[in-house]
Amino acid sequence: MLQELNVLPTLSVAENLFLPELPSRFGLVNRRALRAKAQEALARVGLEHLNPNTPAALLGVGQQQLVELAAALAEKCRLLILDEPTAALTAHETETLFEKIHELRQQGISVIYISHRMDELRRICDRVSVLRDGQRVATLPLSGTSTQELVKLMAGREMPTRPMPHGRQPGAVALSVRQLRAGSVVRDVSFEVRSGEILGLSGLVGAGRTETLRAIFGADRSDDSAIAIHGRKIRIRRPSEAVAAGLALVPEDRKQDGLLLPQSIRVNATLADLKGTLLRREEELAATARVIERLAVKCDSVEQPASTLSGGNQQKIVIGRWLLPDSKVLLLDEPTRGVDVPAKEAIYKLLRELADDGKAIVVVSSELPELMSLCDRIAVMSAGRIVQEFLPHEWTQEKLTEAAFRGHLTS
Secondary structure, three states: OOOOOOOOOOEEEEHHHHHOOOEEEEEEEEEHHHHHHHHHHHHOOOOOOOOOOEEEEHHOOOHHHHHHHHHHHOOOOEEEEEEOOOOOOOOOHHHHHHHHHHHHHHOOOOOEOOOOOOEEEEEEEEOEEEEOOOEEEEEEEOOOOOOHHHHHHHHHHOOOOOOOOOOOOOOOOOEEEEEEEEEOOOEEEEEEEEOOOOOEEEEOOOOOHHHHHHHOOOOOOOOOOOOEOOOOOOOOOOOOHHHHOOOEOOOOOOOHHHOOOOOHHHHOOHHHHHHOOOHHHHHHHHHHHHHHHHHOOOOOOOOHHHHHHHHHOOOHHHHHHHHHHOOOOOEOOOOOOOOHHHHHHHHHHHHHHHHHOOOEEEEEEEOHHHHHHHHOEEEEEEEEEEEEEEEOOOHHHHHHHHHHHOOOOOO
């Protein structure tokens, strides 16, 4: 069961459950048998009242996750691997999941449970293995092992801190967010970022970092909150209003939310700078050329489909498009995920240059060394709130990790 959802939204719940082996009769799907099997599978995860014919697109994220669990259990597995399974679940759904895990263990089924949440690990696990930088560093019994020991193992050696870049002092507040609430994840987020400053947002999976950026940008609906850009309060209800106010968003999933993959580099690079209804090809070509030159995008032609670019060059296009409308505040969600080292360095260089030019930048990243080398300040989110902020002389990997667990620690 993967951390990312793999439900097919256009199919029914029942079809998603048994897609590899749909029950058939005379070469056709046996709908009666499919419904009966689906009801039995759903009951195993506490979804006995869910209609198996419901399109998966109508389910909430938590229910979709439980449907995936039901599909896994329907295979009569001997080993169940769960990757951050409660990130999108409610408290009730989480309790249901834990009950099912307990039942599976009593039936002799082995479970590998991947999570950053210490309280969950202590409730259901016997042993814990700590991974760091792709390697196992320790395997310990949970009983008798303190949370502090585990945090230290996860944090590893300390990275050198980076002082404030010479000659760059933050200016006036460019973006102010007060008491932002969105959905069930973002509970109460307040922060400021100044012109010429790079603010990092750190935290665990499910802490609400991505949802915070999307809510600020108007991509997701938020409750009443106070957002001000350069001192002017503004109500952002949709992304077009955010762009008009000088905000930019580089989303976490560039292929799903950041690019029109079949379209050309030219189309993708100029999406954020469209004015009016008439497109002037000469202006598009000139603007695209500036993006390609500034970010050293490797391509054969501006008419090349974005899908044919490497991951690093795709990411450069997503970031570079926001240079054209001269955005004042940039929100970047995992800007170097899935790109190689040279592309990472190019993105770091660009972000520092933009900050030197007076842009205000917010960076979400799951890589602490990345934030520590790039940012002027780091705010740590835990359970939908910012729990602590750090300056370079204050932060260490261990302190940042401890703060990230603050909303989840029970021992």
